[in-house]
Amino acid sequence: MKRRQLNNIKMNIEEQNIVLIEKYLEGNLGASEREAFEKRLEDDPEFGQSVVQMENMVSGIKHAGRKDIAKKLADLEATLPEVELEETSNVIELKQSRYRYWGAIAAGLALVLISSLFLLNYNSGQTEQDLFTAYYEPYSGDLSRSGEEDLFDKTKKAEYAYALGQYAVAIPLFEEVISQEPTSKLRFYLGNAYLSTGEGSKAAQQFEAVLRDIDYPLQDQAQWYLALSYLKAGNVDMARTNLEIITENSGSFYHQKAKEVLDRIK
């Protein structure tokens, strides 16, 4: 046989192998074909090697392709205007924290700027309060937004008052409902209401309870607010402990913020 013919035949076999391996890797082999393939893997270590090698190549190529798309999207994002955080359209005129997100950020920034001027003159007893004021934003994520106001339902009344920022009204309502049927969601909001009226210790109590309920979803938030509660109450050690819990959790939304506050306490 001429050398060229031999090479061609080898190439064909090799090519067929590759096609077969591809099919296997994508799960496109029929049951009996797959069995035969797997037997061959067992019997022929060289074949096994080429399968592994092929898998590496294919994964690497897919990884490269994926990065292309990811880059395309990131580049596109960079050309687009800033996202607007809009008002929700609501049936009743409920003054919810629609702009509180940005308002609180702006207020927080302003306060950080102002308080950093005072920090030079104040003793460390003031720092926790400044930090608290700079970083605290009341939570408003999952309040019921029903179209009809049921003012005979204490829970709804409490949530309504909270959404309007009437914390002094909301607090006793929440307390009453909790004394009968405590839920973590209610405790979470009560905690926030306490924080908004400056009652750090009471807030801490509520958030501690929320954190013990592993089924309640807003764990990261509760952890963060707990730290802020201790800060408000002037208990720097407990604040630090809880902030450290957050910084240890790289997946937490508050990871960065907690780090900032920790740096400023130390």
Place this chain on the structure above:
Amino acid sequence: QLRVKLLDEQAVIQKIRSGDNEVLSQIYEDHRQEFIAWIIKNYACTVDQAKDVYQNTILIFYENIISGKLSQFSSSIKTYLFAVGKNKIMEHKKKSYRFSSQDEIPELSQDETSLERFSEHETELEMVEKCLHLLGDPCKTLLKLYYYQKLSMPAITERLEYKNADTTKNLKYKCIQRLKKIYEAETTKQH
């Protein structure tokens, strides 16, 4: 307003399957504002975190179409994106949740809301990627079109303007062999 609204939703799937990535950019722009605003409002994260989730979501959407996991829409593109996003943001908190369905967003399985994971380490994948760059075009593009975008041989032939599908097949084989060679060379260099 929504350019893609005029496009049949199935047409989106056809386009992506045939290698049109521009429609993906359109979809990205069309749903971006609503999605990001919704994530921020409901899950209390920063704008940058929300953007990350969104880009991840679009990537998953794209790969699901390519892989065939998503072959038709039972609802709308928007609902699908929100369902993926909801799942992603929950994952972010590393806990498994029972959602109360206060919204009409359907739940998708773990499989439908994750990118395919590779068994190789990041460093190995990066190495192969580096070799791919060293290999250069036409191989680099051809291999990505074939293995990542899963385009058919005829489609690739048309795209890269080759003579026929056999030519393409042949080239693909050669490219894979060359890639392997470069990889061997690069990895032995390091020892």
